[in-house]
Amino acid sequence: MTGTSEARAGTPSAGRGRRERLRAETTAEIKATALRLMASGGPDAITLRAIAREMGMTANAIYGYFATRDDLVTTLIDDVYSALADAVDTAWANTPAEDPAARILGWSRAFRGWALANPEGFRLIYGDPVPGYRAPEGGPAPDAARRVCTGLAGLAAAAWPHAEPLYRDSTFAWSDFDAGLLDKVRPAFPDLPPAAVALALRVWGHLHGLVTLEVYGHLRRQTASPDKLFQEELDQLLRTLDVPRP
Template identity: 65%
Template sequence: MSEQTMSRRARLRVETTREIKEIALRLMAEGGPDAITLRAIAREMGMTAGAIYSYFATRDDLITTLITDVYTALVDDAEAARDRVPESDPGGRVLAWGQAVRTWALANPEGFRLIYGDPVPGYQPPPGGAASEAEHRACAGLTGLVAAAWPRASALQGGDYAWSDFDPALVGQVQAEFPGLPPAAVALALRVWGRMHGLIALEIYGHLSPLAHDPEALYAAEMRDLIRSLGL
């Protein structure tokens, strides 16, 4: 009986934690990042402030958990879409990654805004952790897409770059995972990221829909142009 009781308690805790995170994202969607407070969530759930602190000790703990969950879900989807395309089709893998990011963002606009848009005032992220791990996976995935196009794409990459132009942690990761890839390829990977996310951000924030009746077609055209620019 005691084991069964603990199991029920564990299930209740998981469900309550899930509800806290869902309400936090909804509050952000309705009132912006400032609206995410543990007290506001407690009121929504009919909980006391003390009770909710047993789930998340601080608001920053909650934000960190949200970012970790959101970023990991996004990268999982992008990697899965990419890996369904054979490595012999690098252009198809670029397209699959970009389309997966857009599909995920449209299904999770609050999550997209949390990790790529509105900063949460006063939030102090912890060093390292799962959120950083997911971010590193995203960076490695994008760099891998460029690496597959290199050196064909090198002729289209303007500008001279040195490793000192980039964050040391990023440099260490790229050099470890893609030995021999030059710093110009990192610059290109960042540009690829910008092109993938630009139209998505306009769409998520409502700037695109008043101007274009088919944002999906615009995005597909942008991805095809991106693939051509990589020499694929």
């Protein structure tokens, strides 16, 4: 049995499996190092040479994993954005459709929770842009961006049966919105009017503003209870939209 195992370990397929595993581990380390450098030095700190230096690799060796810095940044954005989309999609799926308050609260808390657990990733996709970065055609992480946008529209859709009377005087038209945004939102919620899309953006402003202050460390200087502040913001949002609590 031992001889058979040793023979199998020496087969070409075993060698390929080991190389693939090592490559995957090194790729993961490159991405983690890039995020760590960004956290300490800002977006300018993401360079392949700096990452290679941190990892004890040669610059030429790291180019075997990512041909350009922009390839690495695109991969990072795709990974980070997809993780965020997974987190908020899971929260949405785990709340009942007949309970709009629970859906709004669940999605919002998942967004904040993910951001606080992944501050470097949050800063990469929502903070200062990486200088000189050229995104691929269609943008980085198009599927994740669509899912997050759809989730925000879902918050408005959940609230709309209750909030609609508050927005009867809205003057928003489809021409007021970016075509790319509408391409993401309207297929998922074809019955939402322009006023509801505007509402989704306002909800986004409420959530994103507080979370950004917290991720960048500004909120802790002002209050020892950011959790309470965020929860009261959500409670006020539900009251403003006339969404009933269970």
